[in-house]
Structures are given as structure tokens and as C-alpha cells.
Amino acid sequence: MSALHPALIPADAAEAATAIPVRFIGPEAAPDAGWAALNGFAGKPGQWTLVPGADGALDHVLVGRGDRFDPFSARALAGRLPTGIYRLDLDGAEAERAALAFALGTYVFDRYKDRSDRPRPRLVAPPGLDLEETARIVAACDLGREMIDTPAADMGPLQIETIAREIAEAHGAAFTVTTGDALLEANYPAVHAVGRAAAPHRAPRLIEIGWNLDRTDAPLVALVGKGVVFDTGGLDLKAAAGMRLMKKDMGGAAHALALARLVMQADLPVRLVVLVAAVENAVSGDAFRPGDILNSRKGLTIEVGNTDAEGRLILADALARAGEHTPELTLDYATLTGAARIALGPELPPLYTDDEALAEGLLAAGREVGDPLWRMPLWPGYRSSLDSEIADVRNDSAAWAQAGSITAALFLQRFAPQTGAWAHMDVFGWNPKAAPGRPEGAEVYGVRAAYRYLKARYAC
Secondary structure, three states, rough: OOOOOOOOOOOHHHHHHHHEEEEEOOOOHOOOHHHHHHOOOOOOOOEEEEEEOOOOEEEEEEEEOOOOHHHHHHHHHHOOOOOOOEEEEEEEEHHHHHHHHHHHOOOOOOOOOOOOOOOEEEEOOOOOOOHHHHHHHHHHHHHHHHHOOOOHHHHHHHHHHHHHHHHOOOOOEEEEEEEOHHHHHHOOOHHHHHHHHOOOOHHEEEEEEEEEEOOOOOOEEEEEEEEEEEEOOOOOOOOHHHHHHHHHHHHHHHHHHHHHHHHHHOOOEEEEEEEEEEEEOOOOOOOOOOEEEEEHHHHHHOEEOOHHHHHHHHHHHHHHHOOOOOOOEEEEEEOOOOOHHHHHHOOOOOOOOOOOHHHHHHHHHHHHHOOOOOOOOOOOHHHHHHHHOOEEEOOOOHHHHHOOHHHHHHHHOOOOOOOOOOEEOOOEEEEOOOEOEOOOOOOOHHHHHHHHHHHHHHHO
């Protein structure tokens, strides 16, 4: 039996009998007198108040649900409620989604700082909630966040390899890794070029997991992640402000590994290939240069216009490798462009695909599980911005196109598998502003949406 999440208590546990009710109240039902009214509680979204009983102890909690209740707002409760045991006065799907949100809100990164004094409320699981599945989903998201939060000194290519290996071994999956100069012999020239300037113990590598591959009657799904453990910008060096958060540039790898673990734990009836290119974009005498022409696994030559557009280079080789498996579906995750944040901000990742059914399915799944995506166009009019006079393609689009997230996705499309459907998610991987249940720091986007979609598409 799988471990349960420590913040969730089974409904039949002895301590559940003393749980404090959490009541979700809209404006129409907000009390106009008494303690709640004195504290300005009007049932608006984001409002909450602790209501004492006659003995002065906490009797119940009121939470504003607004005119349109979002169960995933319950994520904030984990960061607001004092230590204790609570139960949600909700029913059905609302209760289940709110409980998942609550558990997601308990994440805290305490590797380098003692957080033992932090309040740790616990929640009685509502009837019908699959406690083991919920624990798996939360643990996968926490894994991704922990990887992203960890500084680059402690989350290098080797550490990503170690995590990927542990996931593979736990599920009986095949595992291979190609490292350093062996990347050239194995025909991963773009991965090698981007990562070759790093110190030898942080050598670039292409990590591959293969699960269930002997089940030839099952469809094959490929997951691809960008694992740039730190991005200086290379010789096109970033300014200090731009470099400060670049420990998170391996967020795509963290997302892909989190989703892969969920797929394997659920034993979905698919064959799974996971590809992670893990590199450090460092500066040294051997760094790749603006103006260099790189070879790629697909055979296309790439003119380097900017060494800070390195993520798409390593993904080019990884996507080409994915295509050799002839997948039915390919999903890639990458912290790829600042332009995506300009377009949609930090909380809403753009989704790129030219497959209408895949787009509709992922967007619907994201709405269902409170993990939204926003479809952006693979606009063909901008393809010519990637033309090069001396190579097959350039890695930085011409300035006239302006739409940097779209042109990056169009670049990836040149290397994506030609079989089946492909989708690219340009995730930020970070909460720039602290909020209850959402600490400033790492965040995982699009993983729960993709998992829900894969479960629906490949239901047993």
C-alpha cells in the first residue's frame, strides 16, 4: 500500500471525530452580525476568519467562496490555518478537488533552513477521495518543486541523472545515460555543444528512460524535458538580474520526470520514453560561440545567433531522439522564453500544438484539475524568421517577428516527431510572489493537467 500524504487523515481515523469545520460561504449567506461580521467577513474570495466558540477555543473557520467558487482556492488554507485537524464542509467533486489543493498548499522547501515552527494543519479526507492517488500527485509536484528550488551547486546534471535513475529503477524501467564526449559519438552534437564548457564533473548528458517497451501492443508516449541546471547565457552573458533565478532553468526536466513518475505509478497502459537533456550553459574557453554552426541529431544545421537561446538547441536533439521511437504522443516541457511571461505572465503557461484534439483535451483537463494552460498559435507567418543564409535554421529569430515564445515553439516544431501528436509547454516554473499555499519559489505547471489527460486518453 502506498504511503498517504501526511496532511490528509482518513475519514475513519480516530482523530477525525474532533475535526474543526471549514465552511465556505458566499456573499448571499455571509452573516450580518456576530464575530464574522465584526471582522469584515462578507463571503468574498480570499476572505477567511477563525470563529471562536463560547469557551474561546476555535469552533469553526469561515472561508469566502465568492459568486463563483473555485475549489482550488483551498490551497491557501494550508498556509493560513493554525496547527490542528480540519474538515471541509463541501461535497462530491468540490470536496475532492479542494482536498487535493489543500495538500498541494502544504509544500515547504526546508533543505537549508529549519521550518519546524511552521503551522502544519491537517485535513480529514472527504468521502470518495482516493488518498493514495492524491498522495502520488502531490508527491510528484513536490518532487518537481524541490528540484527547481535546489540551487545549481546541488542540482547539477549528475543529480538530475540520479533522480531519473531512481525513478526508473523503482518501476523496472530501462535507463541509459550518454555523457560528455560520448554525446558526439552517439550523435547528440547540440547537447554536447551547449554543455561542453562546464566543469568535468558537471558534464552534459542525455538521459533516457524506457518503460513498458516490451508491450508492443500499447501506444508509445514520449516526454521530453529541458534540463539546463544553470544558464549564464553563455558568451552572450546575462545581466546579474537575469541570472539570479537561473537555477530554475532545469524546470522542464523536473516537470517531465514528475509526470513520468505519475504515469508509471498509475501503470497506465502505454509504453513510455522519457528524454532529459541535462547541461550547464557555462562560460569557458571551450564555450560555443555566436556565429557557430552546430550539427543536430536530425541532420539539420543550426546557426547560433545567441548562446542564451540554448534550451531549444538541447531540445532539438532530444526531440529528434524521441521521434526515433515513433511515438503516438509527445509532450515537452521547458522554461524556454521570457517572451512567454510577457505574453501570459508567470501563472499561465502557453501550450503549443497543431493537433486540435490534443489541444482541446489538455485545456479541458487543466480546467478540471485547476492547472490551467493557454493555447498559443504556431503561426506559420513567423517561420521565415528562423531562416539562415548559411545553415538550415537559426536559433534566434529575426527581430521583425518579435513573438519570441511563438518562434521558439516553431523552432522546436522543426525537430519534433513526425508521428502522432506533439505539444510544447513553455513553463515558468516559479512563483515570483508569495501567497498563502504558494510560497515564493518553485512551482509546477501543466503536470497535473497532462496526467489527467493521459489517464482519460489511455483509460484501462
